[in-house]
Amino acid sequence: MDYIRIGDKIVSLSKITSVINEIMEYRCKGYSQQETARILDIDRTFISRLESIGEVRKGGNIAVIGFPIKNKLELYERLKEEGIEYILLMTEEERNDFIKDKGGEELVNDIFKITSEVRKYQHCIIIGSRMRTKLLADLLDSHVYTINIGESPLKNDVYVEPDEVIKIIKTINA
The missing domain is CATH 1.10.10 (Arc Repressor Mutant, subunit A)
Structure with missing residues (x-):
C-alpha cells in the first residue's frame, strides 16, 4: 500500500x-x-x-581495555596519539580499588555500564590474562582483538609493548 x-x-x-x-x-x-x-x-x-x-552504532571506531598494565601512562599516551577515544587501562592496584569498596549490585552495574559503552565501538582491543580476554571477547558485540599477557590470575602489573598495540590499531585502520 x-x-x-x-x-x-x-x-x-x-x-x-x-x-x-x-x-x-x-x-x-x-x-x-x-x-x-x-x-x-x-x-x-x-x-x-x-x-x-x-544509526547502528555510536562511539568511535576502536576501544582499548587492559589490566593489569605496568606502563599504563605510556600506553595511554600512545593510544591518545593514535586517536583512540575510549581507553580503560588499570594497574593491579586500580583494579583492586575498583572492586574493593563496591557491593555486588554496584559492581555488576558498573561492569554493565562499561560493557554497554564499549559495545558501541566497532573494534575492541582487550589486554589481559587469557581467561579475562576470552570472557570479555564473548561479551562484546564487536571485532575483538586480544593481547594475552599471562595466565589467570594475574597478581602483578605486566609491561605491554605499546608498538604491539599500535600495530593492531594500524591494521584495523588500514
Whole structure:
C-alpha cells in the first residue's frame, strides 16, 4: 500500500522513501547535512534526526581495555596519539580499588555500564590474562582483538609493548 491516510492527509510512502534515499545518496557522496538540506530544500535538523534513527552504532571506531598494565601512562599516551577515544587501562592496584569498596549490585552495574559503552565501538582491543580476554571477547558485540599477557590470575602489573598495540590499531585502520 503506497498511500496511507493520516487524519486529513494522504501520504505517499514511496515519496518518503525516495526523499530518504536521495538524502542518503548525498550524504554518502560526502555532502554535509547543511549542503544536502539546501539542495533538497528540507530542514538540516531533519537529516540529523533521520541519521540518528538509523544509526547502528555510536562511539568511535576502536576501544582499548587492559589490566593489569605496568606502563599504563605510556600506553595511554600512545593510544591518545593514535586517536583512540575510549581507553580503560588499570594497574593491579586500580583494579583492586575498583572492586574493593563496591557491593555486588554496584559492581555488576558498573561492569554493565562499561560493557554497554564499549559495545558501541566497532573494534575492541582487550589486554589481559587469557581467561579475562576470552570472557570479555564473548561479551562484546564487536571485532575483538586480544593481547594475552599471562595466565589467570594475574597478581602483578605486566609491561605491554605499546608498538604491539599500535600495530593492531594500524591494521584495523588500514
